[in-house]
Amino acid sequence: MSTTPRGANTRASDHVREERLWQRHMEMAKLGATAKGGVNRQALSAEDAAARGLLGSWAAARGYEVFTDPIGNLFVKRPGTDPDARPVVSGSHLDSQPTGGRFDGTYGVLAALEVLEALDDAGIATKRPVMAVAWTNEEGNRFQPGCMGSGAFVGAYELGTLLDGRDPKGKTVREAFGEVLAAAPARLEPRLGFPIDSYIEAHIEQGPILENTGNEIGVVTLIQGMRRFYVDVHGEEAHSGTTPLRLRKDALKSAASMVLALEKVMDDPTDTVRFTVGRFEIYPGSPSTVPSKVHFLVDLRHPDPATLKRLGDAIQPACAAEAARRGCTVDVTEYTTVAPVPFGAETVARVREATASLGFRHIDMISGAGHDAMHVAKVAPAGMIFVPCWKGVSHNETEDATPRDLANGTRVLADTLAALANR
Amino acid sequence: MSTTPRGANTRASDHVREERLWQRHMEMAKLGATAKGGVNRQALSAEDAAARGLLGSWAAARGYEVFTDPIGNLFVKRPGTDPDARPVVSGSHLDSQPTGGRFDGTYGVLAALEVLEALDDAGIATKRPVMAVAWTNEEGNRFQPGCMGSGAFVGAYELGTLLDGRDPKGKTVREAFGEVLAAAPARLEPRLGFPIDSYIEAHIEQGPILENTGNEIGVVTLIQGMRRFYVDVHGEEAHSGTTPLRLRKDALKSAASMVLALEKVMDDPTDTVRFTVGRFEIYPGSPSTVPSKVHFLVDLRHPDPATLKRLGDAIQPACAAEAARRGCTVDVTEYTTVAPVPFGAETVARVREATASLGFRHIDMISGAGHDAMHVAKVAPAGMIFVPCWKGVSHNETEDATPRDLANGTRVLADTLAALANR
Numbered sequence: 016m017s018t019t020p021r022g023a024n025t026r027a028s029d030h031v032r033e034e035r036l037w038q039r040h041m042e043m044a045k046l047g048a049t050a051k052g053g054v055n056r057q058a059l060s061a062e063d064a065a066a067r068g069l070l071g072s073w074a075a076a077r078g079y080e081v082f083t084d085p086i087g088n089l090f091v092k093r094p095g096t097d098p099d100a101r102p103v104v105s106g107s108h109l110d111s112q113p114t115g116g117r118f119d120g121t122y123g124v125l126a127a128l129e130v131l132e133a134l135d136d137a138g139i140a141t142k143r144p145v146m147a148v149a150w151t152n153e154e155g156n157r158f159q160p161g162c163m164g165s166g167a168f169v170g171a172y173e174l175g176t177l178l179d180g181r182d183p184k185g186k187t188v189r190e191a192f193g194e195v196l197a198a199a200p201a202r203l204e205p206r207l208g209f210p211i212d213s214y215i216e217a218h219i220e221q222g223p224i225l226e227n228t229g230n231e232i233g234v235v236t237l238i239q240g241m242r243r244f245y246v247d248v249h250g251e252e253a254h255s256g257t258t259p260l261r262l263r264k265d266a267l268k269s270a271a272s273m274v275l276a277l278e279k280v281m282d283d284p285t286d287t288v289r290f291t292v293g294r295f296e297i298y299p300g301s302p303s304t305v306p307s308k309v310h311f312l313v314d315l316r317h318p319d320p321a322t323l324k325r326l327g328d329a330i331q332p333a334c335a336a337e338a339a340r341r342g343c344t345v346d347v348t349e350y351t352t353v354a355p356v357p358f359g360a361e362t363v364a365r366v367r368e369a370t371a372s373l374g375f376r377h378i379d380m381i382s383g384a385g386h387d388a389m390h391v392a393k394v395a396p397a398g399m400i401f402v403p404c405w406k407g408v409s410h411n412e413t414e415d416a417t418p419r420d421l422a423n424g425t426r427v428l429a430d431t432l433a434a435l436a437n438r
Numbered sequence: 439m440s441t442t443p444r445g446a447n448t449r450a451s452d453h454v455r456e457e458r459l460w461q462r463h464m465e466m467a468k469l470g471a472t473a474k475g476g477v478n479r480q481a482l483s484a485e486d487a488a489a490r491g492l493l494g495s496w497a498a499a500r501g502y503e504v505f506t507d508p509i510g511n512l513f514v515k516r517p518g519t520d521p522d523a524r525p526v527v528s529g530s531h532l533d534s535q536p537t538g539g540r541f542d543g544t545y546g547v548l549a550a551l552e553v554l555e556a557l558d559d560a561g562i563a564t565k566r567p568v569m570a571v572a573w574t575n576e577e578g579n580r581f582q583p584g585c586m587g588s589g590a591f592v593g594a595y596e597l598g599t600l601l602d603g604r605d606p607k608g609k610t611v612r613e614a615f616g617e618v619l620a621a622a623p624a625r626l627e628p629r630l631g632f633p634i635d636s637y638i639e640a641h642i643e644q645g646p647i648l649e650n651t652g653n654e655i656g657v658v659t660l661i662q663g664m665r666r667f668y669v670d671v672h673g674e675e676a677h678s679g680t681t682p683l684r685l686r687k688d689a690l691k692s693a694a695s696m697v698l699a700l701e702k703v704m705d706d707p708t709d710t711v712r713f714t715v716g717r718f719e720i721y722p723g724s725p726s727t728v729p730s731k732v733h734f735l736v737d738l739r740h741p742d743p744a745t746l747k748r749l750g751d752a753i754q755p756a757c758a759a760e761a762a763r764r765g766c767t768v769d770v771t772e773y774t775t776v777a778p779v780p781f782g783a784e785t786v787a788r789v790r791e792a793t794a795s796l797g798f799r800h801i802d803m804i805s806g807a808g809h810d811a812m813h814v815a816k817v818a819p820a821g822m823i824f825v826p827c828w829k830g831v832s833h834n835e836t837e838d839a840t841p842r843d844l845a846n847g848t849r850v851l852a853d854t855l856a857a858l859a860n861r
Contacts, residue, residue, distance in 0.1 A: 221677050222677060222679075222681055222682075223681060224680075254830070254832055254833060255712060255716055255737045256737075256739050256805075256806035256807040257643065257645025257646075257806030257832075259645075259647070259709045259712075260706075260711070262830075267715050267716075268701060271694040272698060274691060275695060283683075286683055286684050288683070290683065291726075291727075292690050293723070293726060293728065294725055295729075297716075301717065302717055302737050304716050305716065306716060312725045314678045316678070316679050382679075383677065384726075385679070407676065407685075409677055410677065
């Protein structure tokens with residue numbers, strides 16, 4: 016793809032170095048490496064601190080300014096020619112799930128750093144500063160909520176409340192961040208949040224669509240919305256040997272009927288609806304006792320707000336009808352509601368143009384998962400670039416991606432950021 | 439019911455004292471009493487030892503011989519006139535589930551003791567000795583297997599293996615039994631198992647049939663058979679936001695389909711089949727992950743061996759068909775097989791005669807649950823007497839029964855044991 020010689024017409028993408036980018040992923044993957052080839056690098060842990068230190072050392076080697084904000088978001092800045100211009104920002108996160116992979120989050124941070132260097136290597140000056148960022152605690156596993164750093168940056172959460180949050184062992188975010196700063200010193204910028212021009216995040220797809228359709232780049236137009244529900248089914252405990260089936264109020268069979276009834280409600284010829292029951296617990300859980308209670312979670316996602324509303328609102332009546340058929344009762348409680356986040360028309364167009372001009376096979380797509388870009392889109396035009404990952408597997412130690420795909424996404428990112436920073 | 443005066447024609451049942459029997463239940467219920475009105479008196483615990491001590495003190499007060507065998511079964515003996523005659527035995531167990539009730543097991547032991555005293559009070563001499571027994575560890579919760587004492591008594595299990603068994607904290611049956619003997623001393627009879635003439639066990643029904651049909655006594659003809667199966671469903675983990683439904687191998691939806699498919703297989707107009715899924719576990723259990731694995735248990739019971747075989751054998755093909763529809767696989771493993779245990783014709787007839795002659799509303803019924811009588815039936819003619827319990831609830835702290843129903847069952851037991859002991 017990169018045949019253009021260095022010079023006046025040189026593109027930032029021509030100076031993205033696949034080998035350097037890949038080697039840095041492999042270096043990062045050693046920090047929190049698991050026996051099965053994955054990564055356990057939870058937010059604000061010693062491993063996270065080591066990753067931040069490594070990122071900072073690469074940035075320092077190129078003379079970039081590095082600073083952290085009060086929630087621990089780590090910024091690397093390449094200056095622009097206009098001292099008053101707002102920066103163009105790109106990044107993702109360095110923290111992982113407890114049994115996470117080598118590319119989720121890390122890719123977006125390393126791709127952004129690669130673009131800063133590619134701009135230097137290409138000799139491209141930009142009007143606006145270009146910044147790489149590693150947002151704090153995207154995964155939301157050790158500390159809640161997830162997307163903590165990006166959410167705090169845009170004012171979605173109150174800083175003091177976040178810093179008082181505790182992990183399961185009782186350590187606060189404040190204490191953990193203090194340990195991170197001690198282990199990986201960086202200038203602490205007292206200000207939380209600052210005006211930015213635009214934001215582009217590169218990420219592995221975490222789904223199988225690019226791989227299945229043979230595309231190299233996903234131009235992300237929107238992060239779909241999500242509604243999550245607790246479903247609590249109440250039946251009656253009974254002895255499994257002695258109680259005739261017609262006298263039972265069996266919460267398990269009732270809940271199984273609900274899952275299948277909801278599957279019919281969610282039926283969608285376009286296969287756009289995402290309907291998942293990922294947690295399902297029964298009580299008391301004894302082989303000789305008819306279950307009296309089932310607690311399960313419904314995760315529903317869709318890009319269209321009206322469809323998301325219609326389908327989500329259909330869950331309670333469908334469950335209630337199944338409960339009534341079996342003498343049970345049911346409570347349905349919505350506990351998370353996230354509206355779809357459409358990205359800015361211009362940022363999406365810039366990503367699409369850069370991709371097309373580089374000749375990559377690409378499709379427009381929605382993001383099925385939440386990302387830091389979801390928050391940042393509230394304060395600036397945002398966009399995302401997806402690259403394929405093996406079998407769509409993510410949040411898993413077997414997560415994988417090819418050096419070529421990672422580099423191609425970074426090439427798209429480089430030309431997009433250059434265009435945004437010079438427009 | 440009891441209008442016959444004391445004398446030559448007096449019946450043992452006339453001397454069953456409802457008040458004494460009830461008070462003893464209330465005394466026993468204090469040992470391991472729970473805040474919710476139930477009992478936590480697990481096998482060979484300090485509470486079990488206290489219950490044994492209390493039983494022994496009541497027996498001693500009437501001058502009965504008390505002894506324990508090497509697995510801790512506790513016997514109370516009223517002598518017969520024929521020193522060579524085998525004893526007629528009756529009893530149940532004093533141990534409970536961790537959140538058990540006041541009557542399960544305890545009733546059968548106290549009813550048997552009540553009969554010994556009623557025989558004395560009636561001035562009835564019997565040819566054969568009559569013995570009350572409290573079998574060790576019927577519930578099988580702290581130590582496995584359940585029905586340990588009765589199983590050991592009939593030679594179904596090897597004594598040394600049982601004594602080496604450990605509770606979840608690592609204490610062996612041998613150690614726990616030693617502590618019980620220290621706390622509640624009883625003569626240790628070194629012999630395990632001895633010839634008996636016949637065995638009758640009184641028990642709360644643990645099901646709703648007597649209550650629902652307005653009967654006072656269940657004449658138990660048979661303990662139904664049971665087959666238990668592990669069902670392991672294997673799908674594929676995937677991100678719930680990003681993976682299109684048609685590309686998923688969703689173990690949870692697959693397992694829900696299996697439960698409902700099995701419900702159709704088990705459909706029975708006579709409502710005799712007992713089909714229960716009492717345990718159902720999904721992995722990884724995250725709201726944002728499509729479940730890759732479900733492990734559930736099927737408990738199937740039926741009185742007819744041929745039907746039990748046919749229905750049990752249909753489980754694997756039904757599950758495999760549902761798994762195939764969704765790209766999953768399934769393993770079905772039978773892990774418990776208990777054939778139906780029919781009781782002896784004569785013992786059942788004696789129970790039925792005693793019931794009819796006392797004028798109680800009664801029906802023949804099968805036992806849905808397993809009991810110590812299941813083992814004892816292997817070495818002697820056996821039978822059981824069921825009395826109603828509130829709403830059929832058992833293995834629960836709210837388990838309840840009326841003083842009148844308990845006394846009526848004991849009256850049937852008294853006349854049955856007297857007849858057996860003098861035939």
